[in-house]
Amino acid sequence: MRVLRAGDTALLVEADDLATAHRLNTALRDEPIPGVVDVVVGEQTVLVILDPSADLDLLAARLPRLRLPESAGGDTEPVEIPVVYDGADLDEVADDTGLSREEVVHRHAAAEYTVAYLGFSPGFGYLTGLDPRLHVARRASPRTSVPAGSVAIAGPYAAVYPSRSPGGWRLLGRTGLRLWDVTRDPPSLLRPGTRVRFVPEGSS
Template sequence: MTAPSSGTGSARIHRLAEVGLLVDLADLDAVLAVDAALRRAREDGDPRLAEVLDILPAARTLLLTVPAGADLDPVEEAVRRLDVDPSASAADEAPTVEIPVVYDGPDLADVARHTGLSEAEVVAAHTGTPWRAAFGGFAPGFFYLTGGDPRLEVPRRSEPRTAVPDGAVALAGEFSAVYPRRSPGGWQLLGHTDARMWDDARTPPALLAPGVLVRFVEGEAS
């Protein structure tokens, strides 16, 4: 196991007026490691992070928001002096969410063609490796999932659809995702799920959160 490093290394930290910090990092792995370290420090009661309202990871950046007028000096100090464990984002204790999928998507054959796999092998690859919720996307409940079988890396569709149904399970690039609502989209559609990715009546409303493991399970059409 790699020993934790002191601080965030070559990260660049930008102040967003009086409402937060934007941390520029090298790649998604670095984002996930710093995100895990910040959440752990906040849960442990680090007083420098007491006023942080939210921690929002993206592909290569991490946003920390605070109330307007809050003192950003201690927050920045906490980030700069953070003990970052590169393996923390893959911790065994991360919660796992199972999502049942009916693999009847209109792009399943195209994904098989792109990858050189059979359709059954695409399904086996998608369900055989756990994915990790890395960061949120364009709609509430939409999460970019990373860490799946590398054979499933496929391009977006050359012509996006004007409407993708809610619950569509999809691939694009190195990511998988579930559409939480009907919307335009250019991802390759593998199938669909009845799992509610966003529910205003649920606490919290999002089914997933950064760091959560996702395991897709093949189901049958009802």
Template structure:
């Protein structure tokens, strides 16, 4: 675990794995709830880092060092995560490709994808886009060789070790296996994003 300053009021915690990111993010969130991170403004997890921003003049970065010295990055605090269920119509344009690559039938791909329990590792790429871990091994497949210029909002796809749903229409190279009508991002909602780091997610056939 390495700590790098990002200006006077932010620091980047560098870690070795998604599991360590999840443990450190959860540990810092718990410390903030107990008043041990004064002035904390935001925790932003990514694939191998957690960005911590604090209020100017709060002395939060000094407290961050003390909290990190006590954290075990291999063990997350005991917390009850929020669970979100996303209904999916499994009719994506790459469903046959995913099935062929995995050596499975279409309905077996659907059964695998819906049977797994996922967690939000981090958010990025677009507002409300959550990278979910927990994808069964046969469905862990590379991105498309030629990304699409437009992926419809609500598209559910797989890429590498992740699965995700596109909150808005955008370019993308994930293999699309279905679509959801869930509103993944709404700036008028509080919070705007439906999914947050640490949430548990399940997919079910719509």
């Protein structure tokens, strides 16, 4: 991995791959280093935000020597997200992929996902592991408002909208599970490295 300065109070770690980025994130969160204020995982990068009084050079030298866990998820069970597959774009995804509506649902629910990173809005996890047959482009015209709990796909990712927001992802269904709750500690149900499964509840 390579460690670069990112301004006066942060270091950007370029990891070898996404799994290494997740393992570094887990190491920094499970055993906090004095001077580290926050950790933000990207796609193969980890931004380490520091206290202004921290010694950047000292921490930059220490990060590559950290002992990383074998995996970010450990032996924890996947987070199960119940889904009613009645999304507005389900038929369109079936047409685009040449699959039946039932096969789209089966392939989406059969996969096991991993949270690559969080972004776009609080608690919005970009999930890897989507069946390649379901890799479809975003909508040409994004919706101005997507309801919270909408289960969606776009490109190689799956996701759940944690709050009402604009969005152009293809909607397959919905869940009543709250992915972002400010009264919960931590507020986000998902974190980088978390494994996820979608469990069909039925459709209408």
